[in-house]
Amino acid sequence: MDDVRAMHIANGIINGPVSAIFIVVAVAGLAVCVRRARVDLDDRLAPMAGLVAAFIFAVQMLNFQVLPGVSGHLLGGTLAVILVGPWVGALCVATVLLVQALVFADGGLTAIGLNITNMALIGTAAAYLLVALLLRVLPRTIASLGATALIASVIGVVVASLGFVAEYALGGTTQLSLGGIAATMAGVHTLIGVGEGLIAATTVVTVAKVRPDLVYALRAFRKQPIGAQA
Protein backbone atom coordinates (compact mmCIF):
# COMPACT_ATOMS: atom_id res chain seq x y z
CA MET A 1 0.00 0.00 0.00
CA ASP A 2 2.90 2.34 0.62
CA ASP A 3 3.86 3.12 -2.93
CA VAL A 4 0.39 4.10 -4.09
CA ARG A 5 0.91 7.37 -2.24
CA ALA A 6 3.41 8.49 -4.85
CA MET A 7 1.75 10.45 -7.61
CA HIS A 8 4.43 12.20 -9.63
CA ILE A 9 7.33 11.06 -11.81
CA ALA A 10 9.86 9.16 -9.69
CA ASN A 11 13.62 9.13 -10.11
CA GLY A 12 15.00 6.76 -12.71
CA ILE A 13 12.07 6.60 -15.16
CA ILE A 14 13.68 9.24 -17.39
CA ASN A 15 17.47 9.26 -17.75
CA GLY A 16 19.80 11.76 -16.08
CA PRO A 17 20.69 14.03 -19.02
CA VAL A 18 17.05 14.52 -20.08
CA SER A 19 16.01 15.08 -16.46
CA ALA A 20 18.75 17.71 -16.17
CA ILE A 21 17.66 19.44 -19.38
CA PHE A 22 14.12 19.70 -18.02
CA ILE A 23 15.37 21.19 -14.76
CA VAL A 24 16.82 23.98 -16.91
CA VAL A 25 13.55 24.22 -18.86
CA ALA A 26 11.56 24.40 -15.63
CA VAL A 27 13.79 27.06 -14.08
CA ALA A 28 13.65 29.17 -17.25
CA GLY A 29 9.87 28.77 -17.50
CA LEU A 30 9.31 29.66 -13.86
CA ALA A 31 11.59 32.69 -14.20
CA VAL A 32 9.38 33.99 -17.00
CA CYS A 33 6.32 33.29 -14.84
CA VAL A 34 7.79 35.23 -11.89
CA ARG A 35 8.47 38.22 -14.15
CA ARG A 36 4.96 38.23 -15.58
CA ALA A 37 3.31 37.32 -12.27
CA ARG A 38 4.64 40.47 -10.61
CA VAL A 39 2.40 42.54 -12.87
CA ASP A 40 -0.65 40.67 -11.56
CA LEU A 41 0.37 40.20 -7.95
CA ASP A 42 -0.96 42.94 -5.71
CA ASP A 43 -1.83 42.98 -2.03
CA ARG A 44 -5.02 41.09 -2.73
CA LEU A 45 -3.86 38.49 -5.23
CA ALA A 46 -0.79 37.42 -3.21
CA PRO A 47 -2.68 35.85 -0.26
CA MET A 48 -5.29 34.46 -2.68
CA ALA A 49 -2.48 32.72 -4.59
CA GLY A 50 -1.18 31.22 -1.35
CA LEU A 51 -4.66 29.87 -0.68
CA VAL A 52 -4.93 28.44 -4.21
CA ALA A 53 -1.61 26.61 -3.75
CA ALA A 54 -2.71 25.21 -0.38
CA PHE A 55 -6.06 24.16 -1.86
CA ILE A 56 -4.37 22.38 -4.78
CA PHE A 57 -2.10 20.56 -2.32
CA ALA A 58 -5.16 19.40 -0.37
CA VAL A 59 -7.15 18.25 -3.39
CA GLN A 60 -4.16 16.43 -4.90
CA MET A 61 -4.34 14.10 -1.90
CA LEU A 62 -7.86 13.05 -2.89
CA ASN A 63 -7.30 10.30 -5.43
CA PHE A 64 -10.56 9.32 -7.11
CA GLN A 65 -11.22 6.04 -8.88
CA VAL A 66 -11.45 6.30 -12.68
CA LEU A 67 -11.28 2.60 -13.62
CA PRO A 68 -10.96 -0.59 -11.58
CA GLY A 69 -7.41 -0.44 -10.19
CA VAL A 70 -6.70 3.06 -11.55
CA SER A 71 -7.13 6.35 -9.76
CA GLY A 72 -6.38 9.95 -10.56
CA HIS A 73 -5.99 13.24 -8.81
CA LEU A 74 -6.25 16.90 -9.61
CA LEU A 75 -3.24 18.60 -11.22
CA GLY A 76 -4.67 22.04 -10.60
CA GLY A 77 -3.65 24.05 -13.65
CA THR A 78 -7.12 25.05 -14.80
CA LEU A 79 -8.30 25.90 -11.31
CA ALA A 80 -5.25 28.10 -10.78
CA VAL A 81 -5.53 29.84 -14.17
CA ILE A 82 -9.17 30.77 -13.54
CA LEU A 83 -8.66 31.95 -9.96
CA VAL A 84 -5.27 33.71 -10.11
CA GLY A 85 -4.25 33.89 -13.78
CA PRO A 86 -1.74 31.91 -15.87
CA TRP A 87 1.55 33.28 -14.53
CA VAL A 88 0.70 33.20 -10.84
CA GLY A 89 -1.21 29.97 -11.45
CA ALA A 90 1.82 28.18 -12.85
CA LEU A 91 3.79 29.32 -9.79
CA CYS A 92 1.05 27.94 -7.50
CA VAL A 93 1.28 24.49 -9.10
CA ALA A 94 5.09 24.62 -9.00
CA THR A 95 4.99 25.54 -5.30
CA VAL A 96 2.85 22.48 -4.59
CA LEU A 97 5.20 20.22 -6.57
CA LEU A 98 8.25 21.60 -4.74
CA VAL A 99 6.67 21.09 -1.31
CA GLN A 100 5.65 17.56 -2.30
CA ALA A 101 9.11 16.66 -3.59
CA LEU A 102 11.09 18.29 -0.76
CA VAL A 103 8.88 17.48 2.23
CA PHE A 104 6.66 14.54 1.24
CA ALA A 105 9.20 12.61 -0.89
CA ASP A 106 6.68 12.54 -3.75
CA GLY A 107 8.12 13.19 -7.19
CA GLY A 108 11.85 12.53 -7.42
CA LEU A 109 14.29 15.40 -6.88
CA THR A 110 16.03 14.41 -10.11
CA ALA A 111 12.62 14.40 -11.81
CA ILE A 112 11.47 17.74 -10.39
CA GLY A 113 12.10 19.53 -13.69
CA LEU A 114 10.01 16.96 -15.56
CA ASN A 115 7.12 17.25 -13.11
CA ILE A 116 7.18 21.06 -13.07
CA THR A 117 7.39 21.23 -16.86
CA ASN A 118 4.43 18.89 -17.35
CA MET A 119 2.06 20.07 -14.65
CA ALA A 120 3.03 23.67 -13.84
CA LEU A 121 4.07 24.81 -17.32
CA ILE A 122 2.52 22.65 -20.07
CA GLY A 123 -0.75 21.77 -18.35
CA THR A 124 -1.28 25.31 -17.12
CA ALA A 125 -0.43 26.83 -20.52
CA ALA A 126 -2.93 24.58 -22.29
CA ALA A 127 -5.57 25.41 -19.70
CA TYR A 128 -4.84 29.12 -20.08
CA LEU A 129 -5.29 29.10 -23.84
CA LEU A 130 -8.63 27.31 -23.54
CA VAL A 131 -9.92 29.43 -20.66
CA ALA A 132 -9.02 32.67 -22.46
CA LEU A 133 -10.67 31.47 -25.66
CA LEU A 134 -13.81 29.95 -24.15
CA LEU A 135 -14.59 32.85 -21.83
CA ARG A 136 -14.43 35.22 -24.80
CA VAL A 137 -16.82 33.22 -26.99
CA LEU A 138 -19.25 31.68 -24.49
CA PRO A 139 -22.24 33.59 -23.11
CA ARG A 140 -21.56 35.46 -19.89
CA THR A 141 -23.21 33.08 -17.47
CA ILE A 142 -22.03 31.17 -14.46
CA ALA A 143 -22.73 27.95 -16.39
CA SER A 144 -20.22 29.05 -19.03
CA LEU A 145 -17.59 29.45 -16.34
CA GLY A 146 -18.27 25.91 -15.12
CA ALA A 147 -18.20 24.50 -18.65
CA THR A 148 -14.95 26.34 -19.34
CA ALA A 149 -13.36 24.84 -16.23
CA LEU A 150 -14.48 21.35 -17.27
CA ILE A 151 -13.29 21.54 -20.88
CA ALA A 152 -9.98 23.26 -20.04
CA SER A 153 -9.30 20.66 -17.35
CA VAL A 154 -9.80 17.67 -19.66
CA ILE A 155 -7.53 19.12 -22.35
CA GLY A 156 -5.00 20.52 -19.87
CA VAL A 157 -4.60 17.18 -18.08
CA VAL A 158 -4.28 15.19 -21.31
CA VAL A 159 -1.71 17.62 -22.71
CA ALA A 160 0.27 17.47 -19.45
CA SER A 161 0.25 13.66 -19.62
CA LEU A 162 1.56 13.85 -23.19
CA GLY A 163 4.39 15.99 -21.83
CA PHE A 164 5.51 12.90 -19.96
CA VAL A 165 5.25 10.82 -23.15
CA ALA A 166 7.49 13.31 -24.96
CA GLU A 167 10.03 13.18 -22.12
CA TYR A 168 9.92 9.40 -22.18
CA ALA A 169 10.55 9.48 -25.94
CA LEU A 170 13.66 11.60 -25.28
CA GLY A 171 15.05 9.76 -22.30
CA GLY A 172 13.00 6.75 -21.25
CA THR A 173 15.07 4.11 -19.45
CA THR A 174 13.03 1.11 -20.64
CA GLN A 175 12.41 -0.31 -24.10
CA LEU A 176 8.65 -0.01 -24.39
CA SER A 177 6.38 0.93 -27.25
CA LEU A 178 5.91 4.69 -27.28
CA GLY A 179 2.51 4.33 -28.91
CA GLY A 180 1.35 2.04 -26.15
CA ILE A 181 2.48 4.44 -23.44
CA ALA A 182 0.90 7.40 -25.25
CA ALA A 183 -2.41 5.55 -25.61
CA THR A 184 -2.46 4.49 -21.95
CA MET A 185 -1.48 7.95 -20.69
CA ALA A 186 -3.91 9.86 -22.90
CA GLY A 187 -6.76 7.40 -22.32
CA VAL A 188 -6.49 7.27 -18.55
CA HIS A 189 -5.87 11.01 -18.29
CA THR A 190 -8.98 11.82 -20.30
CA LEU A 191 -10.96 10.19 -17.51
CA ILE A 192 -8.83 11.90 -14.84
CA GLY A 193 -9.38 15.18 -16.68
CA VAL A 194 -13.13 14.78 -16.36
CA GLY A 195 -12.73 14.25 -12.62
CA GLU A 196 -10.41 17.24 -12.38
CA GLY A 197 -12.91 19.24 -14.44
CA LEU A 198 -15.78 18.49 -12.09
CA ILE A 199 -13.69 19.53 -9.07
CA ALA A 200 -12.38 22.66 -10.80
CA ALA A 201 -15.85 23.65 -12.05
CA THR A 202 -17.42 23.20 -8.60
CA THR A 203 -14.65 25.24 -7.00
CA VAL A 204 -14.59 28.18 -9.42
CA VAL A 205 -18.39 28.39 -9.62
CA THR A 206 -18.55 28.47 -5.81
CA VAL A 207 -15.94 31.25 -5.62
CA ALA A 208 -17.66 33.14 -8.47
CA LYS A 209 -20.93 33.06 -6.53
CA VAL A 210 -19.41 34.16 -3.22
CA ARG A 211 -16.72 36.61 -4.36
CA PRO A 212 -16.81 37.15 -8.16
CA ASP A 213 -14.23 39.91 -7.72
CA LEU A 214 -11.68 37.29 -6.63
CA VAL A 215 -11.93 35.28 -9.87
CA TYR A 216 -9.05 36.45 -12.07
CA ALA A 217 -10.51 35.02 -15.27
CA LEU A 218 -13.71 37.02 -14.89
CA ARG A 219 -11.69 40.20 -14.53
CA ALA A 220 -9.17 39.50 -17.24
CA PHE A 221 -10.84 37.59 -20.03
CA ARG A 222 -14.24 39.28 -20.03
CA LYS A 223 -15.25 42.86 -20.44
CA GLN A 224 -17.51 42.73 -17.40
CA PRO A 225 -17.70 40.33 -14.48
CA ILE A 226 -20.77 38.17 -13.95
CA GLY A 227 -21.76 39.58 -10.62
CA ALA A 228 -21.52 42.99 -9.05
CA GLN A 229 -18.11 43.94 -7.68
CA ALA A 230 -17.98 43.25 -3.98
Next chain:
Amino acid sequence: MKKFLIAGLFVALLLAGVVSRFASGSPDGLDYAAREGCTFDADGDITGGTCMAQQEQEHQLGDSPLADYGIKGIDNETLSTGLSGVAGVLLTFAIGGGLFWLIRRRTPGQPSAGSPSDSPAGSPSDSPAGSPSDSPSGSPADEKVA
Protein backbone atom coordinates in the same frame (compact mmCIF):
# COMPACT_ATOMS: atom_id res chain seq x y z
CA MET B 1 -10.90 38.99 2.02
CA LYS B 2 -9.76 37.83 5.44
CA LYS B 3 -12.99 35.92 5.92
CA PHE B 4 -12.66 34.33 2.50
CA LEU B 5 -9.07 33.25 3.19
CA ILE B 6 -9.98 31.71 6.53
CA ALA B 7 -12.96 29.89 5.03
CA GLY B 8 -10.85 28.66 2.10
CA LEU B 9 -8.08 27.43 4.37
CA PHE B 10 -10.65 25.68 6.55
CA VAL B 11 -12.03 23.82 3.51
CA ALA B 12 -8.49 22.86 2.41
CA LEU B 13 -7.64 21.60 5.91
CA LEU B 14 -10.85 19.59 6.01
CA LEU B 15 -10.12 18.00 2.63
CA ALA B 16 -6.49 17.15 3.42
CA GLY B 17 -7.08 16.26 7.06
CA VAL B 18 -10.34 14.33 6.96
CA VAL B 19 -11.62 13.64 3.43
CA SER B 20 -8.20 12.28 2.44
CA ARG B 21 -8.98 9.07 4.31
CA PHE B 22 -11.57 8.26 1.65
CA ALA B 23 -9.10 8.71 -1.22
CA SER B 24 -8.65 5.81 -3.59
CA GLY B 25 -5.65 3.60 -2.87
CA SER B 26 -5.25 2.51 -6.49
CA PRO B 27 -2.22 3.67 -8.47
CA ASP B 28 -2.81 7.00 -10.22
CA GLY B 29 -2.79 7.36 -14.01
CA LEU B 30 0.96 7.85 -14.28
CA ASP B 31 1.76 5.06 -11.83
CA TYR B 32 -0.65 2.77 -13.68
CA ALA B 33 1.12 3.47 -16.96
CA ALA B 34 4.48 2.91 -15.26
CA ARG B 35 3.38 -0.51 -14.02
CA GLU B 36 1.83 -1.64 -17.28
CA GLY B 37 3.71 -4.65 -18.66
CA CYS B 38 4.83 -6.02 -15.31
CA THR B 39 3.28 -8.55 -12.99
CA PHE B 40 3.12 -7.96 -9.25
CA ASP B 41 2.81 -10.12 -6.15
CA ALA B 42 0.52 -9.40 -3.23
CA ASP B 43 3.04 -7.01 -1.66
CA GLY B 44 3.24 -4.95 -4.82
CA ASP B 45 6.71 -6.15 -5.74
CA ILE B 46 7.48 -6.72 -9.41
CA THR B 47 7.61 -10.42 -10.30
CA GLY B 48 8.17 -10.23 -14.07
CA GLY B 49 7.64 -8.49 -17.38
CA THR B 50 8.94 -5.15 -18.62
CA CYS B 51 7.64 -1.81 -17.35
CA MET B 52 8.84 1.67 -16.52
CA ALA B 53 8.48 1.10 -12.78
CA GLN B 54 11.39 -1.38 -12.88
CA GLN B 55 13.77 1.53 -13.38
CA GLU B 56 12.30 3.52 -10.52
CA GLN B 57 14.85 4.60 -7.93
CA GLU B 58 14.44 5.54 -4.31
CA HIS B 59 13.54 9.10 -3.46
CA GLN B 60 16.52 11.03 -2.12
CA LEU B 61 14.46 12.19 0.86
CA GLY B 62 12.51 8.96 1.38
CA ASP B 63 13.31 8.95 5.09
CA SER B 64 12.03 12.44 5.78
CA PRO B 65 9.51 12.76 8.63
CA LEU B 66 6.55 13.44 6.32
CA ALA B 67 7.57 11.10 3.49
CA ASP B 68 4.73 9.48 1.53
CA TYR B 69 2.07 11.64 3.15
CA GLY B 70 2.40 10.17 6.61
CA ILE B 71 4.01 11.17 9.86
CA LYS B 72 6.91 9.06 11.00
CA GLY B 73 6.12 7.34 14.26
CA ILE B 74 2.33 7.44 13.94
CA ASP B 75 1.16 3.95 13.05
CA ASN B 76 -2.53 4.72 12.69
CA GLU B 77 -2.67 5.29 8.95
CA THR B 78 -5.78 7.49 8.97
CA LEU B 79 -4.37 9.77 11.64
CA SER B 80 -0.93 9.80 10.05
CA THR B 81 -2.25 10.71 6.60
CA GLY B 82 -4.67 13.30 7.94
CA LEU B 83 -2.09 15.08 10.08
CA SER B 84 0.45 15.09 7.27
CA GLY B 85 -2.22 16.62 5.05
CA VAL B 86 -2.90 19.36 7.59
CA ALA B 87 0.83 20.03 7.83
CA GLY B 88 1.12 20.13 4.04
CA VAL B 89 -1.73 22.61 3.61
CA LEU B 90 -0.33 24.96 6.24
CA LEU B 91 3.20 24.63 4.88
CA THR B 92 2.10 25.24 1.27
CA PHE B 93 0.05 28.26 2.31
CA ALA B 94 2.94 29.67 4.32
CA ILE B 95 5.58 29.10 1.64
CA GLY B 96 3.37 30.01 -1.33
CA GLY B 97 1.70 32.96 0.36
CA GLY B 98 5.06 34.18 1.69
CA LEU B 99 6.79 34.00 -1.69
CA PHE B 100 3.90 35.65 -3.51
CA TRP B 101 3.81 38.38 -0.87
CA LEU B 102 7.56 38.98 -1.32
CA ILE B 103 7.43 39.29 -5.11
CA ARG B 104 4.18 41.28 -5.28
CA ARG B 105 3.94 44.77 -6.72
CA ARG B 106 4.62 47.13 -3.83
CA THR B 107 3.06 50.32 -5.14
CA PRO B 108 -0.41 49.78 -6.60
CA GLY B 109 -0.62 53.43 -7.65
CA GLN B 110 2.59 53.34 -9.69
CA PRO B 111 2.62 50.05 -11.58
CA SER B 112 5.82 50.72 -13.46
CA ALA B 113 7.76 52.28 -10.59
CA GLY B 114 9.97 49.40 -9.58
CA SER B 115 10.58 47.79 -12.94
CA PRO B 116 11.05 50.01 -15.95
CA SER B 117 12.77 47.14 -17.74
CA ASP B 118 9.61 45.06 -17.56
CA SER B 119 7.40 47.59 -19.23
CA PRO B 120 8.26 47.27 -22.92
CA ALA B 121 7.54 43.55 -23.08
CA GLY B 122 5.04 43.25 -20.32
CA SER B 123 2.67 46.14 -20.33
CA PRO B 124 0.72 46.04 -23.60
CA SER B 125 -0.82 42.65 -23.00
CA ASP B 126 -0.75 42.70 -19.25
CA SER B 127 -2.36 45.95 -18.37
CA PRO B 128 -5.91 44.98 -19.37
CA ALA B 129 -5.57 41.91 -17.20
CA GLY B 130 -3.94 43.60 -14.27
CA SER B 131 -5.65 46.93 -14.06
CA PRO B 132 -9.18 45.94 -12.93
CA SER B 133 -7.74 44.44 -9.79
CA ASP B 134 -5.89 47.64 -9.04
CA SER B 135 -9.04 49.63 -8.37
CA PRO B 136 -8.68 50.98 -4.88
CA SER B 137 -12.44 50.73 -4.32
CA GLY B 138 -12.26 46.96 -4.37
CA SER B 139 -10.35 46.32 -1.21
CA PRO B 140 -9.87 48.98 1.39
CA ALA B 141 -9.80 46.35 4.10
CA ASP B 142 -7.52 43.98 2.27
CA GLU B 143 -4.38 45.86 3.09
CA LYS B 144 -4.36 44.30 6.53
CA VAL B 145 -4.66 40.74 5.35
CA ALA B 146 -1.14 39.58 5.85
